[in-house]
Amino acid sequence: MTVTEAAADRLVRIGEVARGAGVSVRAVRYYEQQGLLIAERSPSGQRLYRQDAVTLVRFFQQMFAAGLTSRRIAELLPCWDSGHTDAEQRAMLRAERDRIQAKVDDLQAALDRLDEVIAITDTHP
């Protein structure tokens, strides 16, 4: 085992994960409760995470921002972990993609309306 691998396996506590990902400690515990994040436990019961948990939490945040629920993320996690998907998962992936695309279009339309008003009210003191 190399030094690099040893560093990669360094375990961190929940506070460091939370700070690293810019979320609350409560949020990280919530992700575990929802089956998104698995932690080892120290002898005294404290959660211990691998460092890449920070990356994972950031990814969760991105998916939450896109409107996916924790349940959906949990169902799709194997797609990232294993790179393999069944028909149901592929269907879900496409459904989410289409939903997000539709949302982007809606937001863009709302943006256009706001810009329209801004332009009018700026030239119309």
Place this chain on the structure above:
Amino acid sequence: MTVTEAAADRLVRIGEVARGAGVSVRAVRYYEQQGLLIAERSPSGQRLYRQDAVTLVRFFQQMFAAGLTSRRIAELLPCWDSGHTDAEQRAMLRAERDRIQAKVDDLQAALDRLDEVIAITDTHP
């Protein structure tokens, strides 16, 4: 008063507004409660709306989809009604615009990640 004006002033009940805008009757009542929509009342107490209420409700839906709260929409309604804004309103308009733009960027990033996985899992049965 012309026929056209008479038709424009035709008052409709809440069910017609809801069906026309594709929302629930409950939603329309909620908008009134939040100060977004004002209705006259028939002698028996039923709400009577002008036909353009349908357009207004659709607009509310669009703003809700963009993440604005009913409070914020109420604060910005004068911008649409009068075309006039004070400094505070202009600041809010820009803040919302920027927030929506940021959200569009976030969604686009999430979309790219999903498309990436979809591409991989499609070529990787």
Place this chain on the structure above:
DNA sequence: CTAAAACCTGACGTTGACGTCAGAGGCAAG
């Protein structure tokens, strides 16, 4: 006239991702 459909007020329920509080340990520093 009567039954169905639509409307009214008021009030509690829902959902998701956490926030927050209480009470009890755990851990390095001085």
Place this chain on the structure above:
DNA sequence: CTTGCCTCTGACGTCAACGTCAGGTTTTAG
């Protein structure tokens, strides 16, 4: 040893835009 920070497990609170139910009135269709 104790001070102070971190962590633990519950468990209740929050917010927004409605859903839903109860119990009653009004309008409409036949």
